[in-house]
Amino acid sequence: MWVEEAIYGEVKGGHDLRAASGNRQFALDIASRLDLPDTAPPGVSWSPYVSGFSLGDRYVIARTFIDTSAPRSGMVLSHALIMPLTELIEFQNLNSLFGRLVTSIDQVITPVGFSLEKDELLPESSIDLIGAANALTGRGSGPVVRLGTEGFELLAASIWASLWPEARANFGFRLSFGPADIVENAVPTLVCTPVSLAARWSRFRVLNGEDQVPASTSAEFLAGIADPKPILEFGQEIGADIQHLSQLPFLEQAHKTLSRTVGLDDFLTAIRLVEKLSPDSMKGCEKKKVIAVGLTAHVSSARPGQILSMRNLRLSGFPVIPELWQEVESWLTARHFDQGDDELMGQMIASATNRDAAVESWRVAVGQGIAAAARVDAQYFPRALWRWIRVRPELLDAIFVLLPTERSVELLVASSTPEKLSSSLGTALLQQLLARSWLAVHGAVLSALDCPTEAVRRQIKIDVSVADKTGIEFALRFASPAQVLECAVQLEDSRLIDLAADSVISKPEIFAGSQCSEVAEQKIWDAAIRRNGNLWRAPSSPFSVRDKVLEGLIGGGKIHIPLLQSLARTPLADLSDFARREKVWMKLEASLQREYLNATSVGWLRRVTEMGAPFAPDAVLKLAILRHAELDVTLLDAASSIASRVQIVEALEDFGEQRFLLWFEAILSQNTALPSSDVERLGQLVQRRGWQRVVDEMLARYLGHRTDLKPALRICLSMLGVFTRWMLNLSAPTPAEKWESFVQLAAELYPSGPDHDELWSRAGGTNSDLPKSGTGRSIWLSVIGQMRNGRGPLPARLLLQMKQDYPTNAQLLFIADDSDISGIR
Structure with missing residues (x-):
């Protein structure tokens, strides 16, 4: 590895680059960082000290001295070594570099640069290493502070040797006189400070040089006691880029959590750590999927508090895992919503409707889960819903945002409405229910606020659809059959009429006293009869009540004609005992x-x-x-x-x-x-x-x-x-009637008269004595009259001749046997 050199010190009264062997511009750029970080407090001993930091693709190691030869006090001289970062981080031992730095101001050299071979030997461990490891992996922010400058070089080399390459690239160390001089963007990892300035660092992590036992596995890694390889490999699996020591405890905790048998809380902890360590969802996908699957598998057995804790689980560093949120939805669908969970469920509902309280995926899953639970045909959710509303009325808006508007859900909620509600809560509820047209629940709430008559009166004012009586039924859910009947008579709503008819069917005696003087009563009786024909007997005196209705019809009063149609199919249609029935016929239409x-x-x-x-x-x-x-x-x-x-x-x-x-x-x-x-x-x-x-x-x-x-x-x-x-002996004829019968029979047998077939002469009469004109009957009447008076043939002789002509004529035989005619006694 080629190492460049640079010398910094007083230049024209200021601190600047004096000479450099390599890239002069880079050397100029770092001049300020090789000066004292701040003015040294009077009387504080600090010289010399070593420092190290990375900048871009280079790493700088320097030793800085107080320059007693400078024209003004407080100026320093620094010897810096500049090397490629990618090559240096592969070096485990910084001592070979520290050894190339000048050890006094008198050794200042002309920078020429040099080549350095990698030293594979580990440096001697600093006695402060365990204390530094504990401080570096403990809680807190800012640099770890080591009191005193002596031995700081060995401590920096010891920590460097324990670091992995990525962490070395960001490892920085230097002198500091107090928190006020920690102003650079890349805060140093480790600083040394004069012991006399310890009070300035009361809020920072100050290493305890007396520590002999690592406080954590991470500290063991830094102290060189434990092998960090498993944790670092885990970091690679999740796609973490562990460049800072502050990340090591989180990586350790995530690894440790997932290395044991874990529950939902452990998975949540690990996922949050993994997301913090590896925020890029494209990295570590396979391992992240495994972790997410483990979390998903535990959702079904989660407690409400655990589901609630997931509301800020962004998972932006994970691949898309819809199964997790589907499980959350299913968890809610399967809940029995025990009363002991009401407080947590209230928080969950509040968070699900607040964009600032939870991530969208969680809010959507909870919202869909609540909606699915509401659709389940069971009383768990509706009962819980009413507990939440009563205990936390401020959640009313949120609850109704989550509730689906389906009719089936409305009916479940209505059926579970409490018997009593406070007026203030009831008022708020009614407004919500009207807004979503949940008139069934509206009626149920009214029933919990007012007496049946008033509840249904209020319901009818807003519930105007005659095709749906559900809301009115719920408004009357606590009404007795008699009260339903009373309401129907008073309010005369068609839906109430139907409900009252149902009440009469279930309890006919409530209609016993009705006289049907009101049209509403007539409508109820009509509806009841249409459902059950035997209910024509519902009034105690049905015939009397019918008569009153008919009198109203005759008198032109207001009559419910369909009642007459219903009565027409009952025994009351027989008006035999209604005196004015003739008037009724005139009032009825034909059918x-x-x-x-x-x-x-x-x-x-x-x-x-x-x-x-x-x-x-x-x-x-x-x-x-x-x-x-x-x-x-x-x-x-x-x-x-x-x-x-x-x-x-x-x-x-x-x-x-x-x-x-x-x-x-x-x-x-x-x-x-x-x-x-x-x-x-x-x-x-x-x-x-x-x-x-x-x-x-x-x-x-x-x-x-x-x-x-x-x-x-x-x-x-x-x-x-x-x-x-x-x-036929039906009555005894008079002699005159007998002779009349004789005339009639003779005229029938001899229509032309007595001279027919010489009858008259055969009987001993003389034809010349017969009348010369007239009908046959008139002639017979004349001659039989004469015979009766003793002139002409005897009746017996005439009858004899006639019997010869008509021997089978019953009438003739009957007359011939009568002594009053024949004269034979």
Whole structure:
């Protein structure tokens, strides 16, 4: 190694370069650093002293003396050796260089430079080496101070020998009279100071020359007791450039921490040290990844305080490790958020929303973790959330910043809302909730502040979406079914109506006293019936309540028409016992009118069969009954009496003969003898209606051996011919009626008159006695009248001839046997 030389001293009254063997400009540049650092205090002995420092690519070692020959006091003379830094740091022993420096002012030489071979022998250790090692690796800043200049050269050489090349490049040493002269950018590592000036260094690391035991492994390295190679290799693995002794304790601590079985705190400590030692993320990537993976693996078992301590973990010196922050997020998602952790969680929330309190990666991870925990369908987070809000209301803004706005999260938070909240906290909460449109939680908070009626009243003012009743449900979460009903009647909100209907369904007795005088009550009853048809019975007197509603309808009052639609599907649709039913038909629209008419029709029919007609149907109802299928079903019901069924027809004036005839035939087809009283009732109906075809059918059935119909036929005698009544012995005809029957039969058998087929002459009469004009019947009437008075043939002879002509005519045979006609007794 080639070593240049330079001499410094008094030049024109000042301190400057006198001569140099090499680069003169460099030698000029360092002239000030080879002067005394400050004016020497009076009476202080310091000369000579050695110094060493690096500048650029060179290292300078010098010995400085007081120049007693100078024109003024306080001037010095220095002999400096200047050499390449990269070559010098490979030298372990500085003594060969110290030996080339002049030892007195009288030895001043002309600088020429020289070549120096590396001396592989280690220098003798200074007795202060352990003290210096302890001081250099201990806590503190600024240079380590060695009291006294004697032996300083040996101490510098001893420390140099223990240093690694990079550290040697930054190792500096010199004389100092006090902290005030430590002004250069590169603060010297080691200074010596006169013993008398020790008081000036009270705040600095002053080495203890009596130290015999290294205070740390780092101190052992500097003292030459331990091999620094493992630590230095670790430094290389992490990409650390250990150029300063102040870095050695951190490197040692990081190495020691990672060399044992470590936990999360150890990894955090090591990572912070590694980042400080190796801030370049491109260096030591593999080792840094291993460390980061170790930290990530411990996150799942971390305590809240440990996660909180990671908030300033910048990791700028590490490769990107998203897995670490994903684990932090997962850690929060899986938390049960125990109450004992509330204080730390509060700090975490505050830090997550404060850019100045935590690094962005941590804030994002915590924010996403809180959001994920809020989405989990469990009560751990919502319950903790409300504890945090109550204990630390100042965190309210931060909490809501982190909470996701999803509906599912809102419902979880609402469901966990405490039963009671202070008014001040409640007010602040309501503002936050309105800002994010969390109306479900808004309702829950109101329920914790006010009575149910007031809570829901306040909720309705801001919760205007009729499609969503969740907020109102939460506002009423502590209300009894009766209170819900009361609120609905008072406020008449459609959502309250639905909730009140649900309350009626769960507890029908709360509606027992309702009279439905309010439209809201009508709406509630309607909604309840639509959900459960049996709730038409919810009022204690449902028919009475229905009647009041109908009276309101008739009187033009405000009526909830859908209630009438619901009632139309219940027994209340039968208006049989509502006296003013005819007025109701006029108020109902067609389809609804039809439903009530149908129900009333069925009800009226049922009552008739059970107890007789309860009332005379009005015209509209009669028409409905006539059209209803139940009418025919009832009329054909064998379980009902004929009298009751006849009573039904009696009430329906428009019940047609043909329809009755079909029913009558169906009844007769059952081949069951009808009670006499029922048959009489039936005959009375037929007689009143003048239904001749029915009479004819009865007569035909009677002749067909349905003798049970005789009472009806007797009632309908006026609708039967005389001969029929006479022949069937339904009533005894008078002689005049008998002769009339004879006339009628003769006219039917001999329509042209008595001279037909010479009947009259065959009976012994004279045709010339017969009337010359008139119809056949009129002639028969005339001649039979004469016969009755004794003129003409005898009736018996005429009947005999007729029987010969019509031997099978039953009527003729019947008349011929009657003594009042034939005269045969």
